[in-house]
Amino acid sequence: MMRRYIVPLALFVCFIVEGTLMEWIIPGLWQSQIYVVPHLVLTCVLYVALFQNRYLGLAYGLAFGILQDVNYYGHALGVHSFSMGLVGYAVGLAFRGSRPGLVTCMLAMAIGNLFYDALVYGIYAFFLHVTRATPEWTFVRQMLPSMLISLLFALLLYVPARKWLETRQTTRQQEEK
């Protein structure tokens, strides 16, 4: 019975950790000169999209995006839910049907994180006009370091994700293809 709820629970724990522990683990120097933001929740949602199906990825992305939007309401509702849902679905769609090994997973994580950061920055800068940072500055200072740190967390989470998410049903489905 516990097995069924382990994924939402783990995602909720990741969300809480992202808001509280992350700020203290990342060294202060990194936080002021480059904006390093590890996207823990996004990484977990991408794992769900990769190892299970993309509709689940979309659902988790929307749900935890809404949680982040309501909790840290800054400028507008919907930015994170839209971006997380879309990225979860897109990565699930791009990597469907294959049985992702380690390298493919990391590639998917890197692409997903860059896409998510680009979406969020794009919405904030060009649609809502709430930030003045140039795209080049944001890419070098925020997107690239965040993606690398998120890759590190993805690597750490690879084995648990594989164990919990890849059920016998999905492996049998993929083997039949």
Added chain:
Amino acid sequence: MFKWLGNKRLIVLMFGIIFFFALMGLTLGDRNGASWPEKFIKDTVSWVQGLIYRPTRYIAGFFEDLSRLTVLYEENRELKMTLAQYAKDTARLNDLEAQNERLKEALGFTERQRQMNNYKYRIAEVYAASPDPFDNTVVINLGEKDGIKENMAVMSVDGLIGRVSRVFPFHSNVQLLTDLDDRSNSSKAIAVTIKGKENESFGIIESYDREKGLLVMNKIPRTDEMTVGDVVVTSGLGQLFPRGIEIGEVVSRDEGEFGITHTALVKPFASFTHLREVFVVEVPELR
């Protein structure tokens, strides 16, 4: 018509995009209060964050303390000397205050004018910080039930940090100064002046330059006498932020955007990362 599955997905995507962009557009900027589902979700999640912030702080503090032992000895010594200095200053301050009260009585000040600078500093713990770099918000553990209202100023020991942007029953969101942008609907500019030249200097802090890490102060009259190194404090003229809260020091001053006024760059005193305790400034109700 819907033979290919691809077609239906595109329609769903289009509706999703329309819905979300409409939602973002409608919720941008000022919103009066939070709806009850938001209040429920927020207080639940923040309550869980409140449970684990103490062990989190303990873990982080442990590593920080290990690396700072030698620095701590030096700091302790410096602080003891500063404390002795402050003790002397306090005696003089008490004397001056007593004299001020007597003179005010003599002049017949009304009660309202007397209470104007008696700020109450409510101390609050920072539970969580937003993981989004473009949305600089922190969550503190004082809410509606503790008497916090929107637009109250929030400061740390070093200086102004931000203002309360949203209030929920048990927690509040604080928008940091690093979120200020003059094009955005959800940030409010701060009217400031220079400490020591309160009636002569004027400026407005409108935005934060992320690339340089400095606040941008606009609309300084050309004849203003502010120089590099001056301490910038809130002036209270904007009726939003109370008077006298330190913000930072002037780093440079040049021609403004349109050539009519000057623009200065201000380095904030407070640091905006690794916040632990902050003070919410409560101004007594003006009658």
